[in-house]
Amino acid sequence: MSTRIPTETELVEILTPLAPHGVQWFPGHMAKAQRELNAKLRLVNTVVEVVDARMPRSSRHPHLATWIGQKQHVIALTKIDLADAADTRAWKKQLQRSGPTVIGVDAVKGQGIKALLAAIGKNKTARVLVAGVPNSGKSSLINRACGRSAARVGATPGITRRQQWLRADANIEFLDTPGLLWPKIENLLQALKLAWLASIGEKAYDTYQAAATLAVWLYYTHPLVLKERYGITDAAPEAAALLNAIGRRRGCIVAGGEVNLEQAAQVLLHDLRTGRLGRITLDKPEDPGV
Ligand SMILES: Nc1nc2c(ncn2[C@@H]2O[C@H](COP(=O)(O)OP(=O)(O)O)[C@@H](O)[C@H]2O)c(=O)[nH]1
Numbered sequence: 001m002s003t004r005i006p007t008e009t010e011l012v013e014i015l016t017p018l019a020p021h022g023v024q025w026f027p028g029h030m031a032k033a034q035r036e037l038n039a040k041l042r043l044v045n046t047v048v049e050v051v052d053a054r055m056p057r058s059s060r061h062p063h064l065a066t067w068i069g070q071k072q073h074v075i076a077l078t079k080i081d082l083a084d085a086a087d088t089r090a091w092k093k094q095l096q097r098s099g100p101t102v103i104g105v106d107a108v109k110g111q112g113i114k115a116l117l118a119a120i121g122k123n124k125t126a127r128v129l130v131a132g133v134p135n136s137g138k139s140s141l142i143n144r145a146c147g148r149s150a151a152r153v154g155a156t157p158g159i160t161r162r163q164q165w166l167r168a169d170a171n172i173e174f175l176d177t178p179g180l181l182w183p184k185i186e187n188l189l190q191a192l193k194l195a196w197l198a199s200i201g202e203k204a205y206d207t208y209q210a211a212a213t214l215a216v217w218l219y220y221t222h223p224l225v226l227k228e229r230y231g232i233t234d235a236a237p238e239a240a241a242l243l244n245a246i247g248r249r250r251g252c253i254v255a256g257g258e259v260n261l262e263q264a265a266q267v268l269l270h271d272l273r274t275g276r277l278g279r280i281t282l283d284k285p286e287d288p289g290v
């Protein structure tokens with residue numbers, strides 16, 4: 001396998017032909033969500049920006065910090081249980097440098113929620129908007145903070161449809177929002193990461209192409225993962241061969257002993273999303289981004 005990890009620009013070049021359909025979502029309801037967000041921002045004095053710790057660069061809305069302006073800004077780095085711990089520490093430092101308080105959380109188990117509430121509640125009465133891309137853990141975080149199943153949770157992007165206020169304690173009230181995406185994600189790698197981690201709904205991309213790009217991306221950036229999880233050591237950076245090996249290892253076999261590549265594609269994406277590939281951070285803090 002190659003010794004030098006390609007730069008992000010090189011990775012985009014490598015992956016582009018593997019995803020000829022790209023990642024395309026209908027921006028209409030996202031444009032509406034963006035307008036609604038701006039209206040709701042007038043109702044709050046605090047914003048918790050929910051950022052998936054596995055992609056702290058790719059899952060941040062490019063304009064949100066500007067919209068937050070002088071309001072209290074706290075970043076909740078969610079899914080720290082699925083992210084690389086050293087990368088999460090580095091990301092915390094890096095994000096904090098730009099101003100906001102950054103708290104790592106496991107929004108399902110509740111780790112970090114107390115610290116988050118303490119950070120929010122330093123000021124007076126906090127009216128808090130919770131904003132982030134679909135599937136980043138907004139509803140789970142609010143449920144944990146409020147100590148009951150108040151906001152609906154789901155693995156499907158877009159499950160939060162209406163805005164609703166929820167009370168965490170006497171001084172803190174939360175407003176859940178539908179997931180935010182922005183109409184133009186220029187960079188294919190960023191769009192792919194959002195698709196790989198299910199922040200972009202599956203209608204927006206081709207499952208096989210998403211998995212093919214993921215397999216090749218892993219080959220270059222995380223060869224040990226392919227080795228340890230699927231026993232792949234001597235493959236070439238060739239998507240079908242990688243998915244074939246993954247499918248064989250994970251039992252995606254049809255009659256006649258052939259690998260069902262579509263199923264292997266599903267399995268690879270599922271393995272990444274559920275942490276079965278180990279704790280992986282897709283955005284490296286030291287990368288400049290594309
Ligand atoms: N392992 C893990 N899973 C999480 C975490 N936060 C949310 N999830 C899961 O991610 C999915 C989306 O969560 P949800 O709260 O509905 O995200 P929302 O779309 O931003 O409101 C659900 O399956 C949650 O169980 C976390 O910190 N760790």
Ligand SMILES: [Mg+2]
Nearest residue numbers: 138139152160
């Ligand atoms: Mg939600």
